[in-house]
Amino acid sequence: MKSTPHASQYARTEIHGFTLVEILMAIGIIGLLAAVAVPQYQRYVARSHAAELLLKFDAVKTNLGSLISSGNVQVNCGTVPAVVHAANLKSEYAGMDVGFEPVTGGFTPVLRYCATIEGRGPQAVQVVREAHTVMSRSASISQPVVLGDAAASFAVRLAGDTVLCKALPAAKPADICAKPMGLTMQADVMRLASGAIVPGGYHLHTQGNPFAMTVEMTILGVPPPGGAVLFNYGNYVDDHNAFSLWNPGSLTVAILGNDFNTGLNLRDGQTHRVSVSWDGATQTLAVYDNGNLVKTFTGAGRGYALNGNAEMSIGVKNKSPGFFEEGTRFSGEILRTSVVQRAMTAAELATPVFQTMAGKSELLMDVTVENGKVVDTTGHHDMREAGGVSVTQAEVATALVLKP
Known part of the structure; x- marks a missing residue:
């Protein structure tokens, strides 16, 4: 007598998966989350780098404070860029330089921020805009300037209206924001x-x-x-x-x-x-x-x-x-x-x-x-x-x- 195979040997094995509708719904949800999360992340990055710029501003201001107390600035404003450490003038997304703005009786140092999309893309301009927003809450902004979608710059007086220079600086540093015609873009x-x-x-x-x-x-x-x-x-x-x-x-x-x-x-x-x-x-x-x-x-x-x-x-x-x-x-x-x-x-x-x-x-x-x-x-x-x-x-x- 032949043996009969057990019924379980013929049982179907069910394969579970996702339907097309479920896949499309998942893709839609991921896209929605990305649309919300990516701009927020970019804003977070811009704020972080703007905070870095503000820390550098504080470092430059501290160095200038030392110069003022020593009297060196009164003698020659041209010493300012040499004393301010170069690292305090560099940022991943934006450039800075120390310049001099005329005031009654002399000149006062200013720190200029500048960024263009030529460097790190639109993110660079956004970083400077964020820094400008924070800085504008104080009275230290000097002639704030936002050039547009392709570039942004503004200047901050480092010592208010205090006259720090009694003579024109011997060696004025190059102003990175003064010549927008030299910057190019697609x-x-x-x-x-x-x-x-x-x-x-x-x-x-x-x-x-x-x-x-x-x-x-x-x-x-x-x-x-x-x-x-x-x-x-x-x-x-x-x-x-x-x-x-x-x-x-x-x-x-x-x-x-x-x-x-x-x-x-x-x-x-x-x-x-x-x-x-x-x-x-x-x-x-x-x-x-x-x-x-x-x-x-x-x-x-x-x-x-x-x-x-x-x-x-x-x-x-x-x-x-x-x-x-x-x-x-x-x-x-x-x-x-x-x-x-x-x-x-x-x-x-x-x-x-x-x-x-x-x-x-x-x-x-x-x-x-x-x-x-x-x-x-x-x-x-x-x-x-x-x-x-x-x-x-x-x-x-x-x-x-x-x-x-």
């Missing part, structure tokens, strides 16, 4: 490849007929040779009623039928913040490069005004609304284009127009890239791209992108 820029950027409806909204105008463009790289048009505003059927910037090899400004050749070469591979200020009342035209005067012309505009609300385009000359003149197309990289309905002064153009004119009604347009899109930051126009226009990244001076 920024989104507009790359035109025979394309164009125009406002919706193709018209620039002006306040009546412009009798004065300032146009500023920041040009990168090496534009092509020839008569390419950088900026064009005016009546497309009449060149005698137009304001144009063209010929990047020797920048030429056309106003109401007259050409003014500046001799400025935009094809040298350098970054150029070109500012063109026209005053119809005085018939003068002033051209600046990176805030420096290039040339001044007289007889510009013949005493006439431009048509209001006329067609405008960046990177090509208008032929008619929606159509452009071939042979005038520009190829190159543009960081920003700003248009102001008045003639701006040399002092105002020392800094980028979008910073100087932020929030003012005369700023008609400010075209740049934000969140990967070409926009008019004033909100006056919806910008459109015609033809070969793309967004890319380029190394630019931090001061050219800092928000006011």
